[in-house]
Amino acid sequence: MTDEFTVYLVDDDAGVRRGLSRLLRAKGYDVQAYASPQGFLEHHDPAAPGCALLDVAMPGLNGLGLQQALTERGSHRPVIFITGQGDVPTSVRAMKAGALDFLTKPVKETDLLEAVERARRRDAEHRLADSELGSIQAKISTLTPREREVLAHVVAGRLNKQIAGDLGTVEKTIKVHRSRMMEKLGVRGVADLVRLAEKAQIGR
Helix, strand or coil, X not given: CCCCCEEEEECCCHHHHHXXXXXXXXXXXXXXXXXXXXXXXXXXXXXXXXXXXXXXCCCCCCHHHHHHHHHHCCCCCCEEEXXXXXXXXXXXXXXXXXXXXXXXXXXXXXXXXXXXXXXXXXXXXXXXXXXHHHXXXXXXXXXXXXXXXXXXXXXXXXXXXXXXXXXXXXXXXXXXXXXXXXXHHCCCXXXXXXXHHHHCCCCC
């Protein structure tokens, strides 16, 4: 269940790091603990599956600042906040910025484990979507420029005859391009093609 999933714990309190690390490891999670956001960012690998468990109040760059830094780096890593001085405005800011959960110290074991499990599922969903998008983009990269044009027109709902007129060619030629384009993309019908194009944000 927890294979290849790491909880990145960032808290300047050594006692909290020890306690939470011990608890999570006992439940089968891999834990990498850091005393500062800077230390975490220096070693952070966004390609590795996992979630970030961040203390809000830390000297220098705080938890919200670290969350923003991850976002700016294009990381989709799920973030769970823990704090000993949580208040409503901070919680709202964290959730609006995409935090998965906001827990107050002392953190209840059940609340923490439930939050980490939600993060594990969210991380898996993001990685599956990224993998699927990568596969789609790889297929699209095999299309010729004309096949890409036909793709955009088909997704826009244009008929072969209309596409031929738009591109200054004959309908028979469009049919050939369309057939090859759909074969390369591995789709059989327009509905599948539209779904693929939506995932790749083509035609938006």
